[in-house]
Each structure stands twice: as C-alpha cells, then as structure tokens.
Amino acid sequence: MKIAEYIKGVKTNNRAILSKAITLIESSLVKDQELASELIEECLNYKSKSIRIGISGTPGVGKSTFIEALGLHLIKQKHKIAILTIDPSSTISKGSILGDKTRMQKLSNHELAFIRPSPNKGQLGGVHNSTKDIITLCEAAGYEIILIETVGVGQSEISVQLMTDLFLYLTLSENGDDLQFIKKGVLELSDIIVINKMDLNIEKAKQVKFNLENHLQITSNKTQYVFTCSALKKLNIKKIWNQIESIFNAKWNNNKIQINREKQNGIWLEKILKAGWLEKLKQNSRFQKIIAESQKKPPKNPRKKALDILNKLSLK
Amino acid sequence: MKKIKLFSNTPGFAKQTKKDWCKSIKKRDFKIQFKNKIFDPIYFQNEIEKTNTFDKNSNWKITAEIDISSEKKANKEALKLLKMGVNSITFLNFKDHNLEVILKDIQIDIIKLNFKKIKKIDFLINSLLAIAKKRQINSKKLVGSFYQKKISKKDYNQYIKLLPKFHYIQIDIESFNKKKPTNYYNPKHILFTYQPSSFFLSEIGYLRAFRINFEKKFKISPYIECVIKVKNNKYHSLIESCVKSIGSILGGCNSLIMNSKIENKLNIQQQLILKHESFLNKVSDSLNGSFLIEKITQEYTNGYQKKEKLKHRNISWNASEGIKLKSKYSSNDIKNVKHLDFGAGTPPFLRGPYTTMYCNKKWTIRQYAGFSTAEESNKFYKKNLKAGQSGLSVAFDLPTHRGYDSNHPRVSGDVGKAGVAIDSVEDMERLFDGIDLAKTSVSMTMNGAILPIMAFFIVVAKRKKIALSKISGTIQNDILKEFMVRNTYIYPPKPSMRIVSDIFKYTSKNMPKFNSISVSGYHMLEAGASADLEIAYTLSDGLEYVRTGLQAGLKIDDFAPRLSFFWGVGMNFFTEIAKIRAARILWAEIMQNFHPENPKSMMLRSHCQTSGWSLIAQNPQNNITRTTIEAIAATIAGTQSLHTNALDEAMSLPTENSAKIARDTQLFLQEQTDICQTIDPFGGSYYLEILTQEILQKAKKHIKEIEKAGGMSKAIEKGIPKLKIEASAIKRQASIDNAKNLIIGLNCFQDNEYEDIEILDINNKLVQKTQIKKLNKIKKNRNEQLVNKYLNKLSKGCLSDKINLLSLAIEAAENKATLGEISMACEKVFGRYEANTIINSGIYAMEQNKNSQFIIAQKLTEKFKQKYGRRPRILTAKLGQDGHDRGVKIIATSFADIGFDVDIAPLFQTPKEIAKQAIENDVHIIGISSLAGGHKTLIPSLIQQLKVLGNSSIMIIAGGIIPKKDYQYLKNKGVRKIFGPGTIVVEAALDILNELI
Ligand SMILES: Nc1nc2c(ncn2[C@@H]2O[C@H](COP(=O)(O)OP(=O)(O)OP(=O)(O)O)[C@@H](O)[C@H]2O)c(=O)[nH]1
Numbered sequence A: 001m002k003i004a005e006y007i008k009g010v011k012t013n014n015r016a017i018l019s020k021a022i023t024l025i026e027s028s029l030v031k032d033q034e035l036a037s038e039l040i041e042e043c044l045n046y047k048s049k050s051i052r053i054g055i056s057g058t059p060g061v062g063k064s065t066f067i068e069a070l071g072l073h074l075i076k077q078k079h080k081i082a083i084l085t086i087d088p089s090s091t092i093s094k095g096s097i098l099g100d101k102t103r104m105q106k107l108s109n110h111e112l113a114f115i116r117p118s119p120n121k122g123q124l125g126g127v128h129n130s131t132k133d134i135i136t137l138c139e140a141a142g143y144e145i146i147l148i149e150t151v152g153v154g155q156s157e158i159s160v161q162l163m164t165d166l167f168l169y170l171t172l173s174e175n176g177d178d179l180q181f182i183k184k185g186v187l188e189l190s191d192i193i194v195i196n197k198m199d200l201n202i203e204k205a206k207q208v209k210f211n212l213e214n215h216l217q218i219t220s221n222k223t224q225y226v227f228t229c230s231a232l233k234k235l236n237i238k239k240i241w242n243q244i245e246s247i248f249n250a251k252w253n254n255n256k257i258q259i260n261r262e263k264q265n266g267i268w269l270e271k272i273l274k275a276g277w278l279e280k281l282k283q284n285s286r287f288q289k290i291i292a293e294s295q296k297k298p299p300k301n302p303r304k305k306a307l308d309i310l311n312k313l314s315l316k
Numbered sequence B: 001m002k003k004i005k006l007f008s009n010t011p012g013f014a015k016q017t018k019k020d021w022c023k024s025i026k027k028r029d030f031k032i033q034f035k036n037k038i039f040d041p042i043y044f045q046n047e048i049e050k051t052n053t054f055d056k057n058s059n060w061k062i063t064a065e066i067d068i069s070s071e072k073k074a075n076k077e078a079l080k081l082l083k084m085g086v087n088s089i090t091f092l093n094f095k096d097h098n099l100e101v102i103l104k105d106i107q108i109d110i111i112k113l114n115f116k117k118i119k120k121i122d123f124l125i126n127s128l129l130a131i132a133k134k135r136q137i138n139s140k141k142l143v144g145s146f147y148q149k150k151i152s153k154k155d156y157n158q159y160i161k162l163l164p165k166f167h168y169i170q171i172d173i174e175s176f177n178k179k180k181p182t183n184y185y186n187p188k189h190i191l192f193t194y195q196p197s198s199f200f201l202s203e204i205g206y207l208r209a210f211r212i213n214f215e216k217k218f219k220i221s222p223y224i225e226c227v228i229k230v231k232n233n234k235y236h237s238l239i240e241s242c243v244k245s246i247g248s249i250l251g252g253c254n255s256l257i258m259n260s261k262i263e264n265k266l267n268i269q270q271q272l273i274l275k276h277e278s279f280l281n282k283v284s285d286s287l288n289g290s291f292l293i294e295k296i297t298q299e300y301t302n303g304y305q306k307k308e309k310l311k312h313r314n315i316s317w318n319a320s321e322g323i324k325l326k327s328k329y330s331s332n333d334i335k336n337v338k339h340l341d342f343g344a345g346t347p348p349f350l351r352g353p354y355t356t357m358y359c360n361k362k363w364t365i366r367q368y369a370g371f372s373t374a375e376e377s378n379k380f381y382k383k384n385l386k387a388g389q390s391g392l393s394v395a396f397d398l399p400t401h402r403g404y405d406s407n408h409p410r411v412s413g414d415v416g417k418a419g420v421a422i423d424s425v426e427d428m429e430r431l432f433d434g435i436d437l438a439k440t441s442v443s444m445t446m447n448g449a450i451l452p453i454m455a456f457f458i459v460v461a462k463r464k465k466i467a468l469s470k471i472s473g474t475i476q477n478d479i480l481k482e483f484m485v486r487n488t489y490i491y492p493p494k495p496s497m498r499i500v501s502d503i504f505k506y507t508s509k510n511m512p513k514f515n516s517i518s519v520s521g522y523h524m525l526e527a528g529a530s531a532d533l534e535i536a537y538t539l540s541d542g543l544e545y546v547r548t549g550l551q552a553g554l555k556i557d558d559f560a561p562r563l564s565f566f567w568g569v570g571m572n573f574f575t576e577i578a579k580i581r582a583a584r585i586l587w588a589e590i591m592q593n594f595h596p597e598n599p600k601s602m603m604l605r606s607h608c609q610t611s612g613w614s615l616i617a618q619n620p621q622n623n624i625t626r627t628t629i630e631a632i633a634a635t636i637a638g639t640q641s642l643h644t645n646a647l648d649e650a651m652s653l654p655t656e657n658s659a660k661i662a663r664d665t666q667l668f669l670q671e672q673t674d675i676c677q678t679i680d681p682f683g684g685s686y687y688l689e690i691l692t693q694e695i696l697q698k699a700k701k702h703i704k705e706i707e708k709a710g711g712m713s714k715a716i717e718k719g720i721p722k723l724k725i726e727a728s729a730i731k732r733q734a735s736i737d738n739a740k741n742l743i744i745g746l747n748c749f750q751d752n753e754y755e756d757i758e759i760l761d762i763n764n765k766l767v768q769k770t771q772i773k774k775l776n777k778i779k780k781n782r783n784e785q786l787v788n789k790y791l792n793k794l795s796k797g798c799l800s801d802k803i804n805l806l807s808l809a810i811e812a813a814e815n816k817a818t819l820g821e822i823s824m825a826c827e828k829v830f831g832r833y834e835a836n837t838i839i840n841s842g843i844y845a846m847e848q849n850k851n852s853q854f855i856i857a858q859k860l861t862e863k864f865k866q867k868y869g870r871r872p873r874i875l876t877a878k879l880g881q882d883g884h885d886r887g888v889k890i891i892a893t894s895f896a897d898i899g900f901d902v903d904i905a906p907l908f909q910t911p912k913e914i915a916k917q918a919i920e921n922d923v924h925i926i927g928i929s930s931l932a933g934g935h936k937t938l939i940p941s942l943i944q945q946l947k948v949l950g951n952s953s954i955m956i957i958a959g960g961i962i963p964k965k966d967y968q969y970l971k972n973k974g975v976r977k978i979f980g981p982g983t984i985v986v987e988a989a990l991d992i993l994n995e996l997i
C-alpha cells in the first residue's frame, strides 16, 4: 500500500486500513519502519483532542473486564474509543495468546470501538515504542478516548505512564491488609487506584480503600484518588469516569496535559535514540564483528570492552 | 449448607455372598449355557479359592491368508498385507511354485510364515531352506506353520531338525480334547486351531482352560490360532468379528485369522485397533482372577492347577491416566484392594445397581437423535422404535439449547443442524406424534433452555391425557458441566442452579418415574478429560445437585433415587470398565454421608455413550470396530442404557444405514452374545480390580480438591475443573501428534484407499423457513395479552425464590408463548452468561520438545517473522451457537507454542462480529472450528463480511466435523484449507506456514 492510501484510510477511519497501518508501525522490517515514520509525520497534522489513559495491574486483576465496563459506559455517550492491549509473548516459544477480546465481548462488536491487541514481543517494558505511534494513528482516525491495557510486570507501568495523560492502577483487596501489595513505584505513578472485584468482599474493599487513602495523604505530594469497583457487576464505573474527566479537564485547562505531552516526547526521543543507536552500531561494518564476537564470547570485563568500543566512535 | 467430610468415618458397606445374592432374587433360573455346561450368572470371591493362569505374553499375531494364483501376485499381496500391519502370512495352495518369487523382499526371519493346502511338502521345505541359505538366515530361527492333518514319522523327524520352530500338524482344539494324537509328535510342533462362538465370555474361560491343561500336562504352552468366522449376516460382519476377536484375545490366543468374505483390510485394522487403541496386548491373561471366568475355566480344568514359576518377564507400562501398570497381575497384587466383596444390587453397587442386571432386564437401547424439523425427527423416531430401539433420546438444535427461537438473528446457521428445532408446544407435539409417552421412555438432552422444554413436554403430555405420574424418562438438566465443557448455558451459574432445584421440586412431586437429572461425564470425556477426572468431576457435580435439592427443602430420599449418570466410553477397554465400577462405589460412599434410608439413594445408574471423539474420518468403516469395542466395555461395566455412535458420527448426522449398524451393534450384543446372561463378568480380575482401585483413588483426590474449593459451583468460578480438563486434552493431543498414542489410520497405518460414505445433509435454510412460518402462524393465533401476562408473571417469579419457575413456564407455554419468549422472560432478570475463556499455554510444547516436526514448525514461524516483520497471526474462532471448544483451544495453545500470535475470539459470535475482530487485529489467518454442522452457511457468510469490511486477503481455514463432500463447496467459497477430525496439529501448522511463506 502507498503512503497516501494509508493516510486517506486512517483519516476516514477505515477500520481495515487503520489496522494495516498499525501493523506497519509494529513491523520489525527496516523498510516498513521508514514508511511508518512518514505516516506518523502526516498523521500528526490531523490529531484531535483526546484523552489518553493507561490501565495497569497484575494479571487477572480485571483490566479487560474493567475496560469493557468503562467502554460501554463511554459508548452510551457516543464517544469513539480506541483500546490498545499489550499481552506478553512467551519467552520460550515467542508466540503469544491474545485473549482480551473474550473479556470485552460487547465492546469488541461495537461500531464505536476499535480494539487492537498487540504482543509485546518479549520486550520487558511491556509497552513497546510503537504503542506511542499507534496512539497518534488512532487520534488521527478520530478516536477521542484511548485506553491502553498493560500487564503490570517489569517496567511496563513506567512506559505506559510515559505515553498517557492519566494512569489507572487496578488492584484487589484480597491480597492483604497492609499496603505492601502495591509495588512502591507504581503507587507514585498512579492518578487513580481502583480496588476491583469489590463484589467478592465489599467490607474488605472499603477497608482497603480507607487505609490506602490515609497512607497516600501522608506520603504523597500529588492528589491521588482511590475507588472501589466491580468491573464484572459494573459498580462505580460512572464515578470513576467522572473523576477521570474532571482531572483531565482541569489539567487541560491549565495546559498541564499539553506540557506533559511535550515532556514525554523528549523522553521518548531519548528512548528511541538509545534503542536505534545500538542497532546502528551493530550494523556498522567497523563494529559489527566486535559486537557479535563479544556477544558470543562475553568479555570478562564488560565495562572495559564497552568503553573500548565507544572510544572508537568519532562523531564528526 | 450442611458441611460434610467426605470419605472419612463412613461405616462401610456390607459384603455380599452367593447366599445373600440368591436370597435377594426371587426366581433362580438365571443360567449361562455353554457347550453342555451350565454356569451361574455371577460368582463371588469365596467361590473361587485359587485361580489358574498360564504362561504366555499378551501379544498375538495378526495372520492373513493369500491364495497363490501366481507367484508375483502372491508376493505383491503379501508385501501389501505386511505394510498394513500383518505379521503372519499363510499361503494357500502351494504346489510347484517358485518360492523365491513369492517371498521376494519379505523378511522371513521376522514374520511368521505359514502354508496351508500344501501339495508337495518336501519341495516346499527344500525351497525354503534354499532361500534361507541364500539370504544367510539360520533356518533354525524361522517360525511358521504347515497346516497338515498328518505327517509320517520319518518325514517329521527329518524336518524338525531343519526347521525346529515350525508346526507340522494342525489339530482342532475340540478334537484334541476328545482324542489325543499319535504320540510321536512333540506337542510344540502342533498348531491348535479353534473357532470361537459369539458367546465370547464363556469362550474366554474355555480357551484359558485348554492352555492351562496343556501346560500342566506337557510343560509347554500350546500355540493356539483362533479362526474368526462370521456366521450371522443379519449384522455388519465387523461387529461379530470384533466380539469373537475380543473373546479369543482375552482367552489368550497366539494368532488370529479372519475367515470371512469381508475385505481383509478392515479385519486387519480391527486387530490393530484392539492392540493399539484398546491396549488388549498389554496385560497377559488379563482376566486372571475374574470369578466368572475362573469358574468356567475350572470347569474344564478340574479345579485348581498348581503353577510353576512363570517365565515371562513383567514389563511396566503407563496408562494415560498416569497410572503405572504391569504386564501381569496375580493375587499378590490385590492384597490391598478392599472392595472385592461388594456385590450387585446392594450398596455400594460395585458389580451393578441391580441384583439380576441384564438377566432380568437388558439395557435400554437408546439412540440419541434429532435433526431438522419436529416432523422429520418424528418420522425417524418411529422407524427406529419399529426396528428394535427401546427408548427415545432427543437431540435439540443449538438455537433451542441456547434459548433462541428459529427466527433470532444470531442463529441462522444452526437451525435444525445438530438436532431438532423446537420453538413451541406445537413443535413438541409434532415431535411425539403417534408415540405413546406412557410406554416409551424419553430422554431429553437439555440444560440451558430447560424451562421451556420441560414446560412444552408437560403440556404435550397433558394434551395427550397421560398422567404425569406415569411418564418415565430423563432430562439432562446438568448445567454445571456446561460451564466446564459444553457451553450450552444461558444464564449465569447461580440462577441456573435455582432452575435445577425448581425442576427437582416439580418432578419429585409430580413425576415420580422421571429422572430429574442426568449428571454427565460424557462431555468431559469428549473434551479430553481422563477417566479419573471424568468420574471425579461428574460425581462432584452430583454432590452439588444433592446439596441444591436439600437446600430447596427436599428430603434426600425424595429425589436422590431419581438422579442418573451419563458416561462416555472411550477406547481404553479395561480402564473404561474400571471407571464405571469405581464411580458406583464412590457415589455410594458420597451419598452415605447424607444418611439416606432408601438404599436406592446411593445407587448410581448409568447411561453410556460410545465416544464420538474416538471416531475418525479416515476410513470410517473402522469406526464400527471402535464403537463395538466401546459398547462391549459399557455393557460389561453394567450400564442401564446405551447409545452407540454411527460410523459417520465423526463427520455428520447418521444416515439411515449407519444408524442401523449402530443399533445392530447393541442388538448383536444382546441377542448373540452371553453378556446378558452374566453380571459383572470381569469382576475379580486382578488387573481390572487394581485399575478400579487406582482410578477410584485418583478420583477421590480430585473430589477432595473440589470440596476444598468450596464445592463445584465455587470451583467452576475459580476455573479449576476447566483448566484441568483442558490440560488433559492438550496432553492427549500431543501424545497423538508425536505418535506416543497410536490411532489406526491417523498417525499410523494411514491408507487413502477407502470408500467415501454417503451422509445426511440438512438444508438449514429450508428448515429455518419452515420454522419461521410456523412461528408466525402461532403468533397470529394467540391471545397476545394473555401471553404477555404470563411472561411477565414468569419474569417476576425470577426475582424471588418463592414460586416454582417450571410451574410458571408451563402456564406461559399453555398460552402459546414460544421457547425464545419464555427464555427471554428469565434472561431479562438473570442476564446471559458470557464464557470465561482461560487458555493453558506451554503444555503442548512441553510434550513436543523432541518432535522434529514441531521444531521445524517453530523455525518456520521465526523465518516468517524475518521475512514479514512480525509473527504469523491467527484468529481462532467458533461461529454461531456451537460451544464445543476443545478443538479450538487445542489449536490456540499449540499454535502459540509453535510461535504464532494467536487471537482468541469469544464464543457464540456471528460471522460479522468475527470479521470485525479479524480485521482490527489484522490477522493473516482465521481458523474456524465447526462441530455442529453450521459451516456451509456460516463460513461463506464470514468471507462475505470480510469483503464488505475491506480485507479479503485473510486466509480462511476450517476444521472440525466437516464432511468430505462439503470440502469442494467450501473451497469454492474461498476456504483455503480444511482439516478433518483427528488432524495432527503440527502437520496442520506446517501446512499453513508453507502456504504463507
Ligand atoms: N468477581 C469479579 N470478577 C471479576 C471482576 N473483574 C474481573 N473479574 C474476573 O477476573 C478474571 C480476569 O479478568 P480479566 O479482565 O481478564 O483480567 P485482566 O487483568 O485483563 O487479565 P490479563 O489480561 O490476563 O492480565 C475474569 O475471570 C473476570 O471475569 C469483578 O469485578 N468481580
């Protein structure tokens, strides 16, 4: 497909072409990547105002079910929503099972929703560089609310927080009374913490909410919100959405969102440079052999080896 | 809920002796008559003091005959037979032929070589010796038989020096028993032949006795060749040959040969199936210890014969249940078996629920059927009843199961396909037109839409003026297993269980002869559960229903005697028998905790169905053999009713002819064999009793685990049983794919020369049109206000537990509310349940890591990625209301293990919905699994939808139960590949990858 076709398709929200465009962005082929960056360049011109929301939490906590509930609520208000879910690939077979749509049955079949599951291709971060560009595509296609689901393992929360305006963390009450159960860094990142599956034990959920709020009041210097919720029974979904909206609007109005997005771009630039730089190095005829060899037979003193290589670089 | 502690402090059950048994039966004229001797139908441990066994390994030679017309032809034929799996060849009419040509390329040192109707034996022997010499084979090692009636002493003494391992004389066992032969033959040079009758149980005893006597007298084991002759041409010959072969094998024959007109190939494959799929070659003298068989044996051996040490080595092997087994069992092995004294007709019913079993009442031949419209199915039922079937078993189509009328937009591909479409009381009335419901017991497989279906059934009975108290039959009503394996539920578990309890209440009060539930393991077996899982989870389901009944205020004896069970019976012959016997003990033990006064509350009655999954599409005639083996296992285990699958069940609905063969299988067993004269004929067999105990203990562990999780409803919420069954299924698939488990014609002895069979096709569009017409007519001729009134009443009833929903549904049905309306009235309140898909991963890879095909496939996915920038991506999906998801899950998990990115679609999607998902996920392939016959409508519609949405480059593949003759149709519509039942998963993956790259 030609770039113009992609652009036209994305702009007119042609599902099939938007989907192909995402594939293009995710492709690991060099020629595809070049085309992809051209496409993104174009799409940036058509960006609409959107809310980007990151949703994370341990496996099975109910992220997909929550998105189904939230999504259906948004669709009732005629919002167009895009959902990007990122599932882990097996480290052994490299294949993956992408089953989120089984938890988003009504949403998957709805005209106003676009759902795209992606394998994380073994990248520990969970969210790969392409996700950010996919957000751009979806915005160009006119989606106003973008939800990104990642499994809360490794560094994925940090990466997803770096491409979204708001970060929701889902957790369960049954895991324990003390607050150790939430990874420390994650708590700081979250704007909203949702205690899901409250239907299983309402009392406990309320208690955990109470403890958590107290804890945050003392330790946190930004405003964070805690909600109990049942994604399955669709309890408190509306409340959570209203909160999201009001945080977003406030931040948008005092330009915080926009500034944050610019800051994020800076960080992504660095990230992409880092990853690309190494690739380049590996492909360069002067370094190819050294790197390949030292990977086959790792050096005793990796620091020295790395410095040696870096010293050979001359950027003129 | 009352907590009980299972399997502890139970008082234990009473022993049964012959005396007890005799006392409990009124008449005493039940006998087995065999060769002028008379035996009782049942024997007990204390009647057999010591048991006899013999010294022979468990294998047998598969022998085939070739009439020599020309040497070249005979050679070609022999090579063909050897490739098919024969390991002993008998050449007929050897005259002055060139033996060299006949035996060209045949490895005479590893097969058995026989000659019959020999003209010049000296010429033959000299030719043979010359060939051996030329090929540098030691002739003393060759084995074979010369079928001769007599031989001179001089010749004999000369030949045995040259070919010492040959038989020189053939004697029929019976004439040998009458008159011993001249004494210059060494008995090791005699070939004994025997033609067993269809009284295969008695024959086992007779054959054993001959060997035991012989071993005692001559200190060597005789070589016995059983000749299977098919005598009765009323039945398909494979049924009779299968029965006789099993008798011969369990009796310990050395060789089996078919003497029949039917094609050699099917008979050879029959024996391969008995070996590799039913494992009859695993345990030597497997009925050693069986009270009945030992008694028969002893009748011919004059009691106990002391036995010297056995020469054969004991080898261990593994059953798929993870049970370690041996190749020989003796009384030492069962020292810790505690159940040996349990009897029949009294708790714990080890040997059968009834005292007299089939001696008094044969099992009910109950063929599950239904298709198209009520009118069509009715015609079929009437025909079957006339042909000897004793009860009806109704199959409903999927829309009916899922609570949709035939005009619902989600069901277009499924109407009338895998069962009959029933939308209204009128349909139900037509279904039973001209059938006397007071006399014919009707079983209905219905779980989801149970309220409207029971309501329709009751209204029809009322219209026919039959007292409800007279109606006998069964409703499946087992909703729990639907959440585990079959997926034809409608409401979430909680309200579904409430409906179950309402049905209990209604039937216990109004329909005392009606089985209010059939707790089903069949679907678990079909989904891949091992035997221990099948009985454990089924009994746990049963336990949950019992608690539900008690909670609803019923007394245990009010309803427990009306619970019945439904098992699948697979190919693993002894395991299947052991499984059902173990289940009976376990159920009695479980029920004892509720302190019933009526012993029948502890009695497990069974319906069995031969396994549909064990049937394959390659050479479907072999499925006759498979079904026969399974039917024999079911009846030896003492089932109360039985469905035998038709040979084409793996591909489509049975035709009239295939249905006849299936029914005949049961008629043959009832009328021509001695099964119905016996009670638990294998009871006491060391091997069987060990297996029974092993399965019982394994099952107990699973049951305890479920209890620990808080009972079955809770365990289902946690996904425990589903995951375990799926893991078992994936392992089984892997063991077939890497040929650890053999399936004849599938992963070994493949052959492509077989006849396609004719199959029944349903024009579902036409059925749907007819149904819609009828629906419209009904709706025109009813009082809409009344209908709404009663539907509202039903909806309100759902809000509280106070009013019985079945009573409300009956009112609505009487006022002509349709199935969909009644179901919807409840759905409004209860909601519709959405499946919770969880997928195991990594198991397939674990079992496959050494399989070279698997590694090649993994490399190919990697290569694909290098070339296209991402992994091959497949969306696995089911279309329409077909919820059988074993196949699709196995594909999903194994493809992911091979390195595909696999998208899983939710169940019950329309073609349009799947198209949208496939396009959004931008997959390379959509894999559709179809098991309920909707493929011809649903798959083309999917392809159409993809085009509409703007992507027609996605490769469509289909799998499941798709008849061969639909292949071309589907391919013309754009389906690229079709994989039939029993496809090897890795091969399919390779096939797809090669096409994609
Ligand atoms: N009782 C209860 N169960 C829930 C709730 N939300 C989700 N679940 C169940 O929890 C299980 C996991 O839900 P998912 O939505 O797949 O969870 P997830 O976090 O997306 O899981 P992964 O994508 O595998 O990491 C499912 O069985 C849901 O039905 C809830 O609010 N209450």
Ligand SMILES: [Mg+2]
Pocket (backbone or CB within 6 Å): A063, A064, A065, A100, A103, A149
């Ligand atoms: Mg998820």
